[in-house]
Amino acid sequence: MNPISLPNAPIVKRKSRKLACRRYFNLLYVLPALALFGVFSLFPIVKTVQYSFTDANGINPNFHYVGLANYRSALTDSQWWQAVGNGGVFALLSLIFMNSIALLLSVAVNANIRGNQIYRVVFYIPPILSGIVVGYVWKWIYDPKGILNAFLQGIGLGGYTHAWIGSTDTALYAVAVSSMWQGVGGSFILFLAGLQGIPKEWYEAAEIDGANRLQKLRYITVPSLRSVYTMVNILTILGALGIFNQVYAMTMGGPGYTTEVPALRIYREAFTNSDFGMSSAFSIVFGVMLFILSLIQLKLSRNKE
Amino acid sequence: MIERRKPGWLSLLVLALILAIAAGCASGQNESASQNNGGSPSPSDRTDSQKKTGEKIVFWHYLNDRHDLLVGMANDFKSQTGIEVDVQLFGGDGFKQKIIASAQTNSLPDLMTYFGGAGDLAKLIETKSVMELGGKMGDTFKKFPESVVKAYSYREGNPFNVKDYGTYAVPMDTNNMQFIYNKDLFAQAGITEPPQTWEQLLQAVDKLNAAGITPFATGIGSWVIGPMAAPYEFAYLGEEKLIRVKEGKEPLIGSGYENVLKIFEDLYKHKAFAEGIATMDLPKAEQMFVNGEVAMIFDGSWAIGVFNQMDPNFQHYDVFMPPKPADAAHEVKITGGIGVPLVVSQKTKHQDAVLKFVDYLVAKEQQQKYAEKSFNLPANMEAAKSEGEMSSALRNFSLGMQHVYESAGIYPSPNVDTAMQKGVQLIVIGQSTPDKVLKQMDEALQKALKEKK
Incomplete structure (x- = not known):
C-alpha cells in the first residue's frame, strides 16, 4: 500500500464519485435530443414495421395482424417492380448526366472564372425550391402549347414538338430532366467543397513537372474526389429512387404506369387506398433496398481505396 | 482543487422542458358533449348563446373559391347568435390527408367539409370520430332531396360494413x-x-x-x-x-x-x-x-x-x-350527389353551437346566397326551386340531379x-x-x- 495515498483515499473516492455523478447528470443534457430522435425518427420506424404486418387503414387504431401477407403481395406486384425500375432509370440518368454536369460546373467555378461567386449562388437556387413548385413550372414548360414547343417552333424545329409528359415515349425522361435540373446544384456544392479541400501545392508541383490541365484533372482532381464521389453517388441514388414531388405535380405516375415511382405507389396505398399496412410493407421493402444499395456503394468505394 | 460549479439551473430547465412535453402529451380527454335539439336558432337560443360569451367553434374547409363567402356567413351568424366561427381554409389536394391525420390524433375540428366518398367517411365512423346527425337534425334533412341524403347514410347491409347506422353528413350543396x-x-x-x-x-x-x-x-x-x-x-x-x-x-x-x-x-x-x-x-x-x-x-x-x-x-x-x-x-x-358534405366531430365540446351553425348554413336564405355567389347547386330544395334567374347551364345541371345514381x-x-x-x-x-x-x-x-x- 502506498503510504502517501492513505490520507488522500477518502477524498479521491469522494471526488471520483462526484465526477461519476456529474457525468451521469450531464447525460440529461442529451435527453431532449434523444427524446426528439425517439419520437420523430425511431418511433415512426417502429410503427411502420408494426403496420407492415397488419391490415391498418390509417384511421382505426384497431387492426389485425396478417403475417407476411403484405410482403408477399408487395414482392409479387408487377406494378411495384415497374415503379422500382422507373426509379432505377431516374438514378442511372442522374448518375451519368446530373453528376457529370455538376462536376464540370464545380471544376469551372473552382477555377476562379469571372463571376464564380454568382454562379455558386445561381446553381444552388434550384435545390432550395419546393419540388412541387419545380414540378408545376416544368409542367408548364412541357405543355403542348408551352415554352419548349414554342422555342422548337421558333428555331424551325416544329416537327419535334411533342406532348412531352403526355406521351409514353418521353414522359419518363421529361420528368427525369426536371428532377436533374433541381438536383444538379446539390451535387455541385458537394463537388465544389471536395475540390476546395485539395491542396493547391499539388497543382503547383504538377505544373512544375509540366502537367497540363487534363493531366491535373486526371491525376490529381479525380482521385482526390473519390470519397466525395461515393457520398454524391449514394445521395444521388437515394434521391432519384425516392423522387415524389415532381412526379406528383407533373404526371401522377401516368400515362398509365409510365412514370410511376416507388414513393408515389407508397403514397397511393396509404392515402388513396387507405391501406396503411400495404403502404408500410412497400416502405420497408423500399427502405431495405436503398440500405443495401448504399452498403454496396460504400463497400465498392472502400475496396478501391 | 475541483471547481465547484453553480447549481445546474440549465439542467432544471431541461427537466422542466421534458416534464412540460410529457404533460402536453397527456392532455386531458374531451368533455362529454351536451345534447342539441336541432333547428334554427330561436330568440331564446340566441339569448342563451349570447350568454355563453366567447363560445367559439372551428370550421375547416377546402373551398378556395368560397372562403370569403363562408367567412361572411360566419360573421352574420355571430351577429345573430353570439357564437364565433373560426373559418379555416385548407385548400389543395392535402385536405383529405389532413383529416386522416387529425382523426388519428383526435384533433378534428368541430365542423368540417368532408373530402371523400362514403367509403372514406365509413372509416371515420368506425373510429367514432364523427357524429351521427340523422337523429339530431331530422327536420333539417327534410329540406334535401332523398337521394342526396342517402349519399352519406349507412343502413343495414351497407357495402362499407358500417355498424353504427345513420346519416353522417349534411349537404351544403349538390353537384x-x-x-x-x-x-x-x-x-x-x-x-x-x-x-x-x-x-x-x-x-x-x-x-x-x-x-x-x-x-x-x-x-x-x-x-x-x-x-x-x-x-x-x-x-x-x-x-x-x-x-x-x-x-x-x-x-x-x-x-x-x-x-x-x-x-x-x-x-x-x-x-x-x-x-x-x-x-x-x-x-x-x-x-x-x-x-x-x-x-x-x-x-x-x-x-x-x-x-x-x-x-x-x-x-x-x-x-x-x-x-x-x-x-x-x-x-x-x-x-353526383352531395357536393360539399358537412361533417361534425364526435369530440366537439360545442355540439349545440355547431349544429346551429350547420342549420344556419343550409337554411333557405343562406342557400340562395350561396348558390348566387358560388354558382353551385343549392342542396335545400326550397332554395333550388326559388332560383329564378338560373342560367341554362345551371338549370340543366339542376335537372341532371334526377339522373344521379345512388x-x-x-x-x-x-x-x-x-x-x-x-x-x-x-x-x-x-x-x-x-x-x-x-x-x-x-x-x-x-x-x-x-x-x-
Whole structure:
C-alpha cells in the first residue's frame, strides 16, 4: 500500500464519485435530443414495421395482424417492380448526366472564372425550391402549347414538338430532366467543397513537372474526389429512387404506369387506398433496398481505396 | 482543487422542458358533449348563446373559391347568435390527408367539409370520430332531396360494413357531372343541337375536327375517368349487374364492361382528345375550355363557378347529359350527389353551437346566397326551386340531379379502379386497348377477391 495515498483515499473516492455523478447528470443534457430522435425518427420506424404486418387503414387504431401477407403481395406486384425500375432509370440518368454536369460546373467555378461567386449562388437556387413548385413550372414548360414547343417552333424545329409528359415515349425522361435540373446544384456544392479541400501545392508541383490541365484533372482532381464521389453517388441514388414531388405535380405516375415511382405507389396505398399496412410493407421493402444499395456503394468505394 | 460549479439551473430547465412535453402529451380527454335539439336558432337560443360569451367553434374547409363567402356567413351568424366561427381554409389536394391525420390524433375540428366518398367517411365512423346527425337534425334533412341524403347514410347491409347506422353528413350543396359545350364553337362547326346519342357525339367530334376545332378535354390524368365511365357502366350493364360484377359475384370479363372502355377508344379513334390528354388534370382542361381551345369538357356543376372565376365574360356554353349509345340497353345515370358534405366531430365540446351553425348554413336564405355567389347547386330544395334567374347551364345541371345514381357498387380493392384509370390513360393515346385494360382490371379484381377470402 502506498503510504502517501492513505490520507488522500477518502477524498479521491469522494471526488471520483462526484465526477461519476456529474457525468451521469450531464447525460440529461442529451435527453431532449434523444427524446426528439425517439419520437420523430425511431418511433415512426417502429410503427411502420408494426403496420407492415397488419391490415391498418390509417384511421382505426384497431387492426389485425396478417403475417407476411403484405410482403408477399408487395414482392409479387408487377406494378411495384415497374415503379422500382422507373426509379432505377431516374438514378442511372442522374448518375451519368446530373453528376457529370455538376462536376464540370464545380471544376469551372473552382477555377476562379469571372463571376464564380454568382454562379455558386445561381446553381444552388434550384435545390432550395419546393419540388412541387419545380414540378408545376416544368409542367408548364412541357405543355403542348408551352415554352419548349414554342422555342422548337421558333428555331424551325416544329416537327419535334411533342406532348412531352403526355406521351409514353418521353414522359419518363421529361420528368427525369426536371428532377436533374433541381438536383444538379446539390451535387455541385458537394463537388465544389471536395475540390476546395485539395491542396493547391499539388497543382503547383504538377505544373512544375509540366502537367497540363487534363493531366491535373486526371491525376490529381479525380482521385482526390473519390470519397466525395461515393457520398454524391449514394445521395444521388437515394434521391432519384425516392423522387415524389415532381412526379406528383407533373404526371401522377401516368400515362398509365409510365412514370410511376416507388414513393408515389407508397403514397397511393396509404392515402388513396387507405391501406396503411400495404403502404408500410412497400416502405420497408423500399427502405431495405436503398440500405443495401448504399452498403454496396460504400463497400465498392472502400475496396478501391 | 475541483471547481465547484453553480447549481445546474440549465439542467432544471431541461427537466422542466421534458416534464412540460410529457404533460402536453397527456392532455386531458374531451368533455362529454351536451345534447342539441336541432333547428334554427330561436330568440331564446340566441339569448342563451349570447350568454355563453366567447363560445367559439372551428370550421375547416377546402373551398378556395368560397372562403370569403363562408367567412361572411360566419360573421352574420355571430351577429345573430353570439357564437364565433373560426373559418379555416385548407385548400389543395392535402385536405383529405389532413383529416386522416387529425382523426388519428383526435384533433378534428368541430365542423368540417368532408373530402371523400362514403367509403372514406365509413372509416371515420368506425373510429367514432364523427357524429351521427340523422337523429339530431331530422327536420333539417327534410329540406334535401332523398337521394342526396342517402349519399352519406349507412343502413343495414351497407357495402362499407358500417355498424353504427345513420346519416353522417349534411349537404351544403349538390353537384353532378355532365358534358359542357361551347355554343360558339359548335355553331362554327355547323352543329345546331347538343348530341342526344353517343353516335351523334362522335359525329359532332368529326365536324369539329373538320372545322379545325379541338373537340374535347377533361382531367384524364387525374380522377375524372371514373365519373366519365360511370354513365356508360349503367348504360351497358344496368345497376344490378354492375353492383354484382364489382362485388365479384359475376365475372367482369364477358359482362359487357369492355363496351364501357370502348367509349374512350371511340373518342381516340375519332381524334377527339386535346394534345397531352393522358396526363391532363381538370384545371388545365377547364382553362382550355374557357380560352376557347376545346369545344367540350366533361366536368361538374362546380365548373360554372370556376369558369366565372377564370373569365366572367365567358357565358356562351351549355350542358348536355352523357349521350346514350344505341347498343346500350339501360338508362344513363350520372355521378353526383352531395357536393360539399358537412361533417361534425364526435369530440366537439360545442355540439349545440355547431349544429346551429350547420342549420344556419343550409337554411333557405343562406342557400340562395350561396348558390348566387358560388354558382353551385343549392342542396335545400326550397332554395333550388326559388332560383329564378338560373342560367341554362345551371338549370340543366339542376335537372341532371334526377339522373344521379345512388350507388355504383364498389370493387373489393381500389386497385381495380386504379387499373382502369391507368388503362384508360393509355387507351386515349392509342397505347392500349379495351380488351387489354379489361384483363388488367380482372387480374386486380381476382387478386383482391383472393386476398379477401
